[in-house]
Amino acid sequence: MTVSLSPHQFDQLLGSHPGIQCLSLDCFDTLLWRDTHSPRDIFHGLPGISIIQRSSAESRARRAAQLNGRGSEVTIADIYDQLLPNADRQEREAAIEEEIAAEARHCFGFAPVVQLMVAAKQRGLKIAVVSDTYLDSDQLLSLIAKAAGQDVADLIDHVFCSCAFGKSKSGGVYHDVLRKLKLPGNAILHVGDNRSADIDGVKPFGVNTAHLAQFANSTEQRLRLEAAIDRMIHPHRAEKVAATLPHRAALSIAEPLAESPAERLGMTLLGPVFCGFERWLKSEAKALESANGGNVHWCFLMRDGHLPMMVHSLFGKDENAHALEISRYTAVAASLTTEKALQRFIEQNANLDPFILARQLLIDEEQIRTICADLPPAQASQALLRELRTGQRKKSIIRASREMAERLIAHIANSVRPKTGDTLMLVDLGYNGTVQNRIDGLLAERLSVKIAGRFLLLRENDRPGLDKKGFIGADHYDAFTLESLCANVAVLEQLSTRATGSTIDYEEDGTPVRQGNEIKETQSATRDAIQAGCLKFQAFEETATIRNSAELDLENWRRGAANVLARMMFLPTAEELNVIEQFEHDVNLGTARTTGLFDKTIAHRGLRKRGLFYMNGSERMYLPAEIQGQGMATRLSLLTQRRFGLPLTFGDMADATIELPVIFADSKEAVPQLVTATNTHDGFFMAAIPVGASQYSVALQFGALFEYFELDSLSFHPVEEFLSLTPDDPRNEQPAEPVLDGIEKAAGRLMHCQNEAGFMMVSPPHNPDGQQLLLACVFRPTVIRKAATSPANTADVESGQPLAATEIN
Structure with a gap:
């Protein structure tokens, strides 16, 4: 029976296996732990050798061993033969010692396992270390002594390394271990952190197993x-x-x-x-x-x-x-x-x-x-x-x-x-x-x-x-x-x-x-x-x-x-x-x-309206908390922007556009134009439509493009504020109330365009200060009627004025 134990439960382990004669331990991440996240992180500390070079050499050595019929297990000498092909023996041995020294600096004995070893010795048990490693038994025992101390190394009676047998624990090395120990499987308790190697690879030989749940x-x-x-x-x-x-x-x-x-x-x-x-x-x-x-x-x-x-x-x-x-x-x-x-x-x-x-x-x-x-x-x-x-x-x-x-x-x-x-x-x-x-x-x-x-x-x-x-x-x-x-x-x-x-x-x-x-x-x-x-x-x-x-x-x-x-x-x-x-x-x-x-609704709104550009100048108190749930790409984008101070703008972050047909109307004339809507976040697009100093009403001709679309928001903003690097203050927004013609609400924010002529009319707000305003329309296409193929005649957002009628083809 296999048990899975957290480290604080190890003091119960030996008592539940009274008939065993030997405690068998995995080495790395069981007896010896590292200060790094993964084993290969140690390779960054090798002088003159990159992590990519060291990892690649090990892969080549394992392929060579397989091609030569020796299985996939290799020694550290095999690895350095691949890594330093033109070096002499002395140089390779020096490089190997550097790696083992780096391991020793960042390895340590895991106290609950060491305490288990001491308890095992007090019960008169033998202790064996069985490790999937490219180190030989002398190298591994020396590493244990350097990292955890000679007192810990002295508790060990046997060391078995996969490279010496040409097979790993998953590959059946425990057959050879039992032969060397001259013990039946039920007389041994093996403890390790890797389920595949230390449980599935060992249990078939009748060995008692315990999984260290790290x-x-x-x-x-x-x-x-x-x-x-x-x-x-x-x-x-x-x-x-x-x-x-x-x-x-x-x-x-x-x-x-x-x-x-x-x-x-x-x-x-x-x-x-x-x-x-x-x-x-x-x-x-x-x-x-x-x-x-x-x-x-x-x-x-x-x-x-x-x-x-x-x-x-x-x-x-x-x-x-x-x-x-x-x-x-x-x-x-x-x-x-x-x-x-x-x-x-x-x-x-x-x-x-x-x-x-x-x-x-x-x-x-x-x-x-x-x-x-x-x-x-x-x-x-x-x-x-x-x-x-x-x-x-x-x-x-x-x-x-x-x-x-x-x-x-x-x-x-x-x-x-x-x-x-x-x-x-x-x-x-x-x-x-x-x-x-x-x-x-x-x-x-x-x-x-x-x-x-x-x-x-x-x-x-x-x-x-x-x-x-x-x-x-x-x-x-x-x-x-x-x-x-x-x-x-x-x-x-x-x-x-x-x-x-x-x-x-x-x-x-x-x-x-x-x-x-x-x-x-x-x-x-x-x-x-x-x-x-x-x-x-x-x-x-x-x-x-x-x-x-x-x-x-x-x-x-x-x-x-x-x-x-x-x-x-x-x-x-x-x-x-x-x-x-x-x-x-x-x-x-x-x-x-x-x-x-933090308030997730604010970030959700800002991302839809401004895309990742919202994060570029946002001064929220805990913005990463607000964008949690918006996808890892969004969160890494914020981290990258802040960490490296990237000088990106709205245009740099937008890579898709829709040409939205809009009719600008005042008391004298109606002028059709195309306004570029830019992708923001989560499939939404934002069209910034200038309405001057509140002199233009606009008709957004969604029916020409979509059968269905989701309308997220419609709001008026001062142009100068909207174009600034810092996202606009929502307190300065003025919500817009559209009049629908040929468009009906299907459900919630989902809009149904009944025909190609369907449009949404928006009148400008009261504007006693005469500010230049724009209408921000945030929407998400749902069912496309046809692709916009007309040339882009975009509105002049900076001036707050639409293009003259003579500029329209």
Whole structure:
């Protein structure tokens, strides 16, 4: 009988097979695991040899073996004979040693299997390793010792390699294994991860078998996507392996124990990211202590520093770890202490909502209402800017800012109690390091300390010259990669924060004053479960691997964390989004306003109207979540655009058109023209039809082309806005109500054109400002009446005018 077990169930295995005399183990992905997604990813780390060259040489060696009647199993020497045909024996042997060394650097013992081996020895069982591999028994045993330690290798009594017998486990090598072991099949328990090889290939010989279930199907998919992301954000560098996923082993143990989808999300996403971040922070703190002297205080900036601090606390109480309640709002408010600083801030943020800007400038609510009254946003902004030019207003803001700075200093001094010469290591999720930019000089001067910002993700908008670093930052990634990762950080913020309002002020003694929190209790409960999953992952990661080397280097953890983070940023799964679909994001600029984290209906609408061009300039908070379900091609297109900063336009993305007959009519004449409709998404087309300053009615002659079509939307837009790189604001749309002639509604949005003359008449909207408008018609052909064969006489969208009647043939 074959059992399938998750790693945490291995302690039950030997007890259920009391009569066995030998424990037989598969090697790779059972006893030895790799830090990479697949075995061939190791080949990226071979000096002077590409993954394609190494893989191709192995294929050629296997074909040669088959042609010569030796089966498909080969040795690593056979492979390198093909790979380096003109090299001498010494060169080939050196290259083989390089490959085995690369394997040793990225292989480790899987702790549950090693514990099974120890238990087997305690029961007096023999242990055999049976592996489908091109390594011989000496090479494989040496690799086990180098990767997992000599203590693990010493537990093994026999090693059997497929290349020595010319056949794999699926090819019947276990017949030879039984002969060598001199045991009947029922006296052996074989454990392996590959059902075809380790179960179907071994069980026919009467051997007891157990299947190691490494991952659920959903986990395998996530890991594949992370490996794919690795190709996108980590271009190959010499002697660096590909698809580094150091969290695989811990996930295999932890994920089956997740108590809810929310906890699973925390394990699989936040667990690996913050595991790597904590390791890096420890190395940075050690380096700062060595360079600066004094104590290094870990200052976790709340609220987003909440989860990193929880992870840090798992490793023991640290008197130098502190929770500082410094929000972007209070940091900015404490930095406007000079007229120059105030003027610079106003110049950089004049486009903010006037009410938010005024609150950031510490103007009280009653005065804000007096200044902005009931004015429209544009006029309110002008009124506020006029007020800010007055000397009295500048003085009051500067005075209030200096008072805020005193209260902020009191908060830090009472929370940290630093000594002269200590270092405050500000820890946050990051992105731009705005808090440090604003208060670095203030803290250094007033507290006589050094300041260092250490962030999970850092892409600076300018070069302030401060001591700032990112675990994922400019030292390792180009600007477009960092920009793409920062485009969707709202989801990471909401998963990492705590259920309190943002700090908006301090009492005189430094006690934080918090904004009211509008986030729903259900969101807080879900977030708590997600964070619990993250913390559980840390415990499993500590015990999942057995390495002969000290530990995996930080570069691999950085790459693994970046892969996981980017995968969630751009390729979230439906299960993950179900966990957070009701999440709201608080704006955190002195206001309690919240907004939904994502809304799939908006993306669905934008794609149909603008196609992939919608994504090119969209500033949605979590756009990849909104386009989940629109196909992998759509999601990869967004990732590619953002990752490489591709300068694509609407025209570049459209590759099919329909010439739609349209009649333009005003009070004097009716002019027929052809308007080019361009494909957008999911079979839909969009026709942008200019109607001038509302002087033209248009008749869309769908009956000439289709018997049936689906009408998605009809709406008027300002031409200038519609042509901009940023997709139009739906609030500026004006829906159009058509009058049907020879067309009837068949069902829902499906329209039936009763004859070739069927058309849809649309009258222009009221337009008191005289804006140049266009009518956007989004439709999908369903049943074609005939192909449009007339030459394209397209309307002049830029001018907002149709072509003159004399230009029509």
